Amino acid sequence: MxxxxxxxxxxxxxxxxxxxxxxxxxxxxxxxxxxxxxxxxxxxxxxxxxxxxxxxxxxxxxxxxxxxxxxxxxxxxxxxxxxxxxxxxxxxxxxxxxxxxxxxxxxxxxxxxxxxxxxxxxxxxxxxxxxxxxxxxxxxxxxxxxxxxxxxxxxxxxxxxxxxxxxxxxxxxxxxxxxxxxxxxxxxxxxxxxxxxxxxxxxxxxxxxxxxxxxxxxxxxxxxxxxSEHARKLREATVAKNKLFFFRWRPANETYLRLFRKHEQGNNLKELPMFDPLIADAEKQIEALKKTTLSLK
The missing domain is CATH 3.40.50.1110 (SGNH hydrolase)
Incomplete structure (x- = not known):
């Protein structure tokens, strides 16, 4: 045994x-x-x-x-x-x-x-x-x-x-x-x-x-x-960041952006990288909230 x-x-x-x-x-x-x-x-x-x-x-x-x-x-x-x-x-x-x-x-x-x-x-x-x-x-x-x-x-x-x-x-x-x-x-x-x-x-x-x-x-x-309340705020900021990355990674109209209908709206593909600075800003907020949460006993 x-x-x-x-x-x-x-x-x-x-x-x-x-x-x-x-x-x-x-x-x-x-x-x-x-x-x-x-x-x-x-x-x-x-x-x-x-x-x-x-x-x-x-x-x-x-x-x-x-x-x-x-x-x-x-x-x-x-x-x-x-x-x-x-x-x-x-x-x-x-x-x-x-x-x-x-x-x-x-x-x-x-x-x-x-x-x-x-x-x-x-x-x-x-x-x-x-x-x-x-x-x-x-x-x-x-x-x-x-x-x-x-x-x-x-x-x-x-x-x-x-x-x-x-x-x-x-x-x-x-x-x-x-x-x-x-x-x-x-x-x-x-x-x-x-x-x-x-x-x-x-x-x-x-x-x-x-x-x-x-x-x-x-x-x-x-x-x-x-x-904790601070962890809740950190989690909410994390969810918000995840939404931004999801829209960047898996855009809803991918058939128009990259696939067989890109001849209609493929010019909008250039807008996807515009999510990157938004994601970066969200991650700065996450890091600040994390520091606050960790500082609590």
Whole structure:
């Protein structure tokens, strides 16, 4: 029994805490749990505060329904277009740290889908390294599903699949000597996180945020730091910045700007870089609010 627990701990506990350096660009990459995080700001705010005085810049590249193959990111071209788009985004952003969370979608395929998923993850990791050369890549396991009772489905069987995929990505991180954050185990059987068993509510993100920090081997200054009024203002500023970056990165009328209708309004493409100074100003506000929040005991 003792050997069992020691082997389990070697998988679920990161070898060391994720390290940030001043002026790091941190990319959050994954599917729905990452994309929706930008709407509420809890995850980013918690990670930012856990870095203490180090100045960080976050870019959320989450895409709902995405997998390690990037197919969801494709617009009107072949599925591979989505992966190429992600490669281009990472090349442009040149992140120092990439936090990757995949497996929630793939887990529906169970044991039979695991080899293809892991092969795709290997390809994704190689692409991240070649296109962005980040100092650190962190693999985060998918969070658990939640059984809400009838008429919602019982998620116990799906959690077995998620546990399988979480363990697999943990071993993948070990193989590549990457940091691993076991979000699945850290969240455990937390209740009241989702509205449908899968997708976090705002309150769910609020509960999950310090758990993710813990899984990353980090900590907040105090247990209730995210509850303070100053942290609320910091989180709201983070959400506002995320909106600006989203409009810059994923403009609503991309077919008019870059694709098959660009002959109609393609001249407006030049306006996208105009978001950059707005984002920079928003990040100055975030840094000021972060300093204020950290100064409170």
């Amino acid at each position: 003792k050997k069992f627990w020691l082997s389990l701990l070697s998988i679920i506990i990161p070898a060391s805490a994720v390290t940030f350096e001043d002026n790091d660009t941190v990319v959050l990459l994954g599917n729905t749990v990452i994309e929706r995080a930008q709407k509420y700001g809890y995850l980013e705010t918690a990670i930012n505060l856990s870095a203490r005085k180090k100045k960080l810049k976050f870019r959320n590249l989450g895409w709902s329904g995405d997998t390690v193959f990037g197919h969801a990111r494709s617009y009107f071209g072949p599925p591979k277009e989505g992966f190429d788009r992600l490669k281009s985004d990472l090349t442009e952003l040149k992140p120092n740290v990439v936090i990757v969370c995949y497996g929630a979608v793939a887990a529906y395929d169970g044991q039979k889908g695991l080899p293809e998923f892991l092969a795709g993850y290997e390809t994704l990791l190689s692409m991240i390294k070649s296109s962005a050369s980040p100092r650190e890549i962190v693999i985060v396991s998918p969070p658990p599903a939640e059984s809400l009772g009838a008429p919602m489905p019982d998620m116990r069987e799906h959690n077995k699949r998620l546990a399988l995929y979480s363990k697999a990505v943990g071993k993948l991180a070990q193989k590549h000597k990457l940091q691993f954050a076991d979000f699945f185990t850290t969240l455990g059987e937390s209740k009241g996180l989702t509205d449908n068993g899968l997708h976090f509510t705002p309150e769910g993100y609020q509960t999950a945020a310090p758990k993710l920090v813990e899984a990353l081997g980090l900590s907040l200054a105090t247990g209730n730091q995210l509850q």
